[in-house]
Amino acid sequence: MTTQSEPGDGRPDPTLSVIVRERRQLINLAYRLLGSLAEAEDVAQETYTRWYAMSPQERDAVEIPGAWFTKVASRICLDLLGSARVRRERYVGEWIPEPLPDRTELIRGRPGASSADPADRVTLDESVSMAFLVVLETMTPAERVAFVLHDVFRYPFAEVAEIVGRTPAACRQLATSARRRIRESQAPAAPTAQQAGLVRNFKRAWQARDINALIGLLDPDATATADGGGLVNAVLDPVDGAERIARGLVEVAGLAPRLTILERTVNGQPGLVVQQDGVTVTVLAFEVAGDRIRHIWAVRNPEKLRSWTAGQ
Incomplete structure (x- = not known):
């Protein structure tokens, strides 16, 4: 993906460094929400497209660009999760989240691979284990977004509520329900x-x-x-x-x-x-x-x- 380096009026974009820094965060978030690296890349692209669709004055009015990117990307994912249920009803056979290689294996298997590779930007921890992602697939879109934003990325429920369109109390209930699904479905992790x-x-x-x-x-x-x-x-x-x-x-x-x-x-x-x-x-x-x-x-x-x- 190419990222615009200027806002369109010839002046350097002061948020370019934020965009580069936040890209990994957006890929990590969108992959966990969607279970697809390709769709996570599309979400990041669409987020930046919406950023540059705003006027310079509108961008300047955004106090914390990183928070804006996360909010927009999360809402895009929420919409995609709603349509994904319909798409997966037409999917031939079982749908499994896209598997990710380890960074060193990605580079070893791909001559010339670098940190620009999307899979290299996904942090591999317990929240991307296949068992974890499969359980996420059983959740409603709102449950999944509330749980991932709060429990994985540590966003407060007040901010989650703005993204999901529910009250903080409702988002807390969504996350609690999601947490219960995780506990009931996953075996204790073996060493x-x-x-x-x-x-x-x-x-x-x-x-x-x-x-x-x-x-x-x-x-x-x-x-x-x-x-x-x-x-x-x-x-x-x-x-x-x-x-x-x-x-x-x-x-x-x-x-x-x-x-x-x-x-x-x-x-x-x-x-x-x-x-x-x-x-x-x-x-x-x-x-x-x-x-x-x-x-x-x-x-x-x-x-x-x-x-x-x-x-x-």
Whole structure:
């Protein structure tokens, strides 16, 4: 994206440094709200377009440009979340948030990549884990915006209320409801080293096509969800149960014997990347409960793998 350096009357724009500084904040916010890096980029672009659509006098009247950018971007996301429900009703199969690589892996996999890459600007913490983003998908748009703004980005409810169009008390209730969903849906986080060990053992068992080993690594009530978006082959409905998942994985390995499985960080958590003939075709994220894998998310939609495939 290119950012205008002047407001249009030949004078240097004094808020340019603020725009550059706030860009990362906007990408972080919009990705958590929308679950899509491409849409997060669009939101940032639209926010800046609206800024430069104002007259110099209107821009000068904005006391805190950074707060203005956040407010506008949040409202754009709120509108998009409302329309997203309709779009996802037409989506082929299950919709999974776009997976993000670790910064070092992004650069390693993309010759010439730099801090200008959108994925490099997303802070990878527990609020972008796939399990967290999937729970956010179950919330109403207002719940999601109120919760993310307050609990993740620490905005006071008075400011959240201006964005959501509710009272501060109503926004507090929205955030409380969202917090309850998070508690009820997510397993207590296992130590990263333990997660990495389980994912590594899962990879080895999958490569060996060892059904019993895979079953032993999965929670008996585990669920696997795939997202092909109707563009590539993917199971349309979630697969439940350790044995069904294990047999399905072994079947996939048998149908595509040239698959390469790599251990990678996915949304800040240990995950796997599947490549075929050197091209990333699937990114897997995991949720671990205790000493077993409780959920697997397999993103195959090529439109959601651009951060993983560029430069390959």
